[in-house]
Amino acid sequence: MEHIRTTKVEQVKLLDRFSTNNKSLTGTLYLTATHLLFIDSHQKETWILHHHIASVEKLALTTSGCPLVIQCKNFRIVHFIVPRERDCHDIYNSLLQLSKQAKYEDLYAFSYNPKQNDSERLQGWQLIDLAEEYKRMGVPNSNWQLSDANREYKICETYPRELYVPRIASKPIIVGSSKFRSKGRFPVLSYYHQDKEAAICRCSQPLSGFSARCLEDEHLLQAISKANPVNRYMYVMDTRPKHRMQSWWDTQKDIGRIIVRISSKIWSDERITESDEKKRLNAMANRAAGKGYENEDNYSNIRFQFVGIENIHVMRSSLQKLLEVNGTKGLSVNDFYSGLESSGWLRHIKAVMDAAIFLAKAIMVENASVLVHCSDGWDRTSQVCSLGSLLLDSYYRTVKGFMVLIEKDWIAFGHKFSERCGHLDGDPKEVSPVFTQFLECVWHLTEQFPQAFEFNEAFLLQIHEHIHSCQFGNFLGNCQKEREELKLKEKTYSLWPFLLDDLKKYLNPIYNSQSQRFTVLEPSTVSFNFKFWRNMYHQFDRTLHPRQSVFNIIMNMNEQNKQLEKDIKELESKIKQCKNKQTDDILTKELLHSIHPESPTLKSSLCFKEQTLLPVNDALRTIEGSNPTDNRYSDYAEEFSKAEPAVVSLEYGVARMTC
Amino acid sequence: MEFSELIRTGRAQAELLRGPEAPPLRGTLCVTSHHLLLSPGTEASPDLWLLLLRSVDSIEKRVAGDSGTITLRCKDLRVLQLDIEGVEATLDIARSIEGLRLGDAWHFHPPERYYQRVARETNAWRLSEVNEDFSLCPSYPRALIVPRSVDDHALARSAGFRQGGRFPVLSYHHAPNGTALLRSSQPLTGPQKRRCAEDEELLRAVLVGARPGARGFIIDTRSAQAAKQARMTGGGTEAKAAYPGWKRLHRPLERGRPLQESFVRLVEACGDLEQSMDRWLSRLEGCRWLEHVKEALSTACLAAQGMEREGACILVHGAEGTDSTLLVTSLAQLILDPLSRTMDGFQELVEREWIQAGHPFQLRCAHSAFSHARPKHEAPTFLLFLDCVWQLGRQFPLSLEFGEGLLLALFEHAYASPFGSFLCNSEKERGLCEVRTRTHSLWSGLNQPKEQRKLRNPLYALNPLAIWPSVEPQSLRLWQGLFLRWTRPPEPSETAWEKVWQIVTDSEKTEGSA
DSSP states (O other): OTTOSOOEEEEEEEEOTTOTTOOEEEEEEEEOSSEEEEEETTOOEEEEEGGGEEEEEEOOOBTTBEEEEEEETTSOEEEEEESSHHHHHHHHHHHHHHHSBSSGGGSGGGTOOOSOOHHHHHHHHHTSOHHHHHHHHTOSSSSEEEEOTTTTSOSOTTSOSOEEEETTOOHHHHHHHHHHBGGGOOOEEEEEETTTTEEEEEEOOBOOTTTOOOHHHHHHHHHHHHTOSSOSOEEEEEOSOHHHHHHHHHHHHHHHHHHHHHHHHHHHHHTOOHHHHHHHHHHHHHHHHOOOOOOGGGOSSEEEEEOOOOOHHHHHHHHHHHHHHHTOTTOOHHHHHHHHHHHOHHHHHHHHHHHHHHHHHHHHTTOOOEEEEOSSSSSHHHHHHHHHHHHHOGGGGSHHHHHHHIIIIIIITTOOHHHHTTOBSOOGGGOOOHHHHHHHHHHHHHHHOTTSOSBOHHHHHHHHHHHHHOOSSTTOSSSHHHHHHTTHHHHSOOHHHHHHHTHHHHBOTTOOSSOGGGSSOOOOOOGGGOOOOHHHHTTTOGGGSOSSOHHHHHHHHHHHHHHHHHHHHHHHHHHHHHHHHOSOHHHHHHHHHHHGGGOHHHHHHHHHHHTOOOOOOTTTOOOSSOOGGGSTHHHHHGGGGSOOOSEEEOGGGSOEEEO | OOGGGGOOOSEEEEEEEOOTTSOOEEEEEEEOSSEEEEEOTTTSOOOOEEEEGGGEEEEEEEEETTEEEEEEEETTSOEEEEEEESHHHHHHHHHHHHHHHHSOOOOOOOOOOHHHHHHHHOSSEEEEOTTTTSSSOTTSOSOEEEETTSOHHHHHHHHHHBGGGOOOEEEEEETTTTEEEEEOOOBOOTTTTOOOHHHHHHHHHHHHHHOTTOOEEEEESSOHHHHHHHGGGTOOOOOTTTSTTEEEEEOOOOOHHHHHHHHHHHHHHHTOSSOOHHHHHHHHHHHOHHHHHHHHHHHHHHHHHHHHTTOOEEEEEOSSSSSHHHHHHHHHHHHHOGGGGSHHHHHHHHIIIIITTTOOHHHHSSSOSSOSOOOTTOOOHHHHHHHHHHHHHHHSTTTOSBOHHHHHHHHHHHHSOSSSTTOSSSHHHHHHTTHHHHSOOHHHHHTSGGGHHHHBOTTOOOOOSOOOOOOSGGGOOOOHHHHTTTTSOOHHHHHHHHHHHHHHHHHHHHHHHO
8 A cells, every 4th residue: 555645536537538529527536455446427437457557658738637548458548637737646656556566475366355265265276177187188098197207396397297298208208308498398298189099299499409409309209109099290380480480590500600610710729629629619509509490300200380470579569559550549441451450460360270270180180199389388389289279179168178278278388477468567578468369369269150169258358357457366477386386376266266156147148069060160261250359459448349239138038048948847847736636626726826926937027028137247348229429420420519610621531521 | 035035055964163162063054034043963952053144243154175164253242153064055055144144034012101100200291292203303203202381393493403303302200309311412503503492492491390490411422522523514512601501511422433343342352262361451451341331321320410419400412312312311210210120111211212212223233243344333332331231230239120131132132133123223214114013022022921030130129219330440340241151151150140049939939838
């Protein structure tokens, strides 16, 4: 609380982000230890969690007050005008402090208290059990086993303790391979396809340099391909664009050559024997070369495949561009599409999808195991492995399965959530929307296969909300080891049970779990299947969304159908009972009479009339009916009431009118 | 001329390819007067495959060895390929199709109920039969709704002052506040700045009839510049001084050639399955189709808002008053009037505001996007209207009683139809061609019970409010159901729709039995 100087400011204006005539709501701004709260004159509340704040900006003073623009990680953008500069400055400073915490212990999750006791908390954490998940996949089995090599995080700090490796891969091989791989992230099992007996494995890039090789690593890859009894060859997918790798490779070589040239001069002066010189030159050059990709000559039965997913920096600036375009007031259709194009965002989404499809096809069609890696094996690799498994296995398309998938391929395998989401005040260059892209790919799949997923869009949005909220412990920290050190399971709560409590909100009413067609998804990646995800990037811009929600209606109907069917059955059984008795009329009459006034059927059909809607999901922000002033054309219309100007060109040259 | 003369060969063995998603069909190909038939023989399903010859937009033939290939591009944007055995047979069939697709087939029916509704709501309007013999205005229907206080003589004078005789008539009466939506063509002010007392009186009477002191807005669908230029050729705009109480707004809407080109480019872009993401987005931007959708919707919203919010009367016109004018008036009604959002109401709206109002369907929809012939009157204005309606339906999924199916059906029938509703350019022509006696009406065809499940929106619930759409680019979508109809797998969305239907019917059933 030491950061908060002003807790309440009155007469604050909240500007409409897309209005061209500065429409606003007036209300009171409150600052609490965890939230910023705005209550407008209609008593509507806008809550903003401090951890959601990505940036706060104080604009130049205007006649009406001091503007304060807050951008949130969940893509909410609010624009306040605070009447007094002093208040604005206080709030600005407090928010700067509160939104960027230096220590994990100051995050909301450590103070969030949903009134649960310890055993409930523990149960919540035990909801997702990865050992159980590997068992479901069918491992350990005759080809794959649990390795205890990383039990103490000795080999790889960013991997989980439990890792599954080919049975024939011995510990020395694993240790050797891990030394050859960046950050020690050696090839391990991510998903095992029981029918095809093929595996998805993941690792980081090899430190191969010019010609360096690692026999243990080669052995481990051999072991993976041998663990597949059907197909001897395997794929190694490098998810990085090849052109980038090559240009990088070339510069490394150049640097190497320069070093060689310079050093050979020095050494020739020093007159060192030839053999010595060669050795040292090699070492120098190797060090200069550093990391790369596997040298194809050293690995047999392996097919290399590059799929071009760009790195975290490209993705970050792409999203940045996308948000800039969409934030423009009075955006024209042409500017929107050219902005969408130049941001490259959908191209990147398509690249991730293409990679996942390649992976799924390799397993389904060719029956081959696949090893996926990028640089460190925790960003693009997580995207591709998890999305590929989602295509292959319908379990991951259920609510529970999706949670398991995130726990396995993202949380356990060390996707650096805290750095990528900027939980703490750290290096802004480490922030990147890698997980958001994954969610977007899943959303695209739900659009193409509306019946294949048990959950709906709101579920994805809610998860996105919480990777940034720091309200639950799941996404804190960068790897399992760090999470254990933070004692998250004792000090914080798990998100998943809370999502399950509200399960109704997240279910897809037209989900079809039986259909055979949806066992393996084969999405189309023709460009026009990729659309801008308005409900994500404009979640809070109410006026841009459809004004009526089909989802709620269908969900309600489904619920009511079930209820009514149950009632009918109940009544039928009662009638049967009555008939069976048939003892005397009076009794039946009495019974009917007694059923009637409080008949469940009547009650529920009354419910139907009253349209008792399920709680409308906040994240979807749908409203029934609408108001012309919500939309931007109303801004022209205000010209209706103006005095008669000769020729007026309206803002942004969108419309011109003459009188 | 008998159609049979055009048929050069009766039948041939052929294989039909219908795009990447449908399996090829093999069988005997037959050409009849109106249809192309493929009977798949015994081994496959006994169903005949049928194509209306008038829906063929362009035809290409290629011969190689002893077989030939005919590519048919249809007005509904489908591309079909026929592989035919025998060179002679290929050429004969191609020639037969070529000859027959241009021949005319007929079929029709009408309403004039709208006045009855207006008369129930207000006394300010009357039904005039001044155009009984189409002498005042060849593109208007016989009966028109005009202010009660204006007599037929004055109407005749006003008609003389408007291009093509299209004097201001009532398009929609907004009962909640008594305001009126009118449409006309441009006044013939010309370089001399002519005036017409009767025309001025007519518009004054509109304001008086609505409410004492009511204001009016004239929405000109051309830019101020274009309207000024029109004066040189005898057209122009209403002079401010001559029409007290009326104020003019210019909202330029694309029409004619550029609109057709926009459509052609969009369809081209949608046909390319191999293009990169960047290329697709830049083509989507470059064709400007969604920009036109946005402009049309926001102009309609402006008109609707003028009535609902400002309590003003609105007159819409461009130059001829048969294209963008109708686009704006019909969309504005859809936004304001809950009745026009029902199945019947929408069909009546299309009949009244497009067919009867003299949108020249024959000129505008003779060809579609693939045709090599590019006549200068071609323009997908009606398709733009349907797209805007689809956007409304997406934003208000519970407020329209009809679904995408009806819009697709209207699109198809506007370009090629076994019914007579969209034939000819005006009521006058339809009278001369005896369309009503010799053809069947589309509406009677559509309203058959077996069609309903395809056309209706199962989730419809009457929404008595005006529906104000968002016109931000983020809120507008490409109408995939139309533009990507033949290139994307229809299955998932269709089964999903089927499931929604099932849930709704289940709910009706259980509620009924409960």
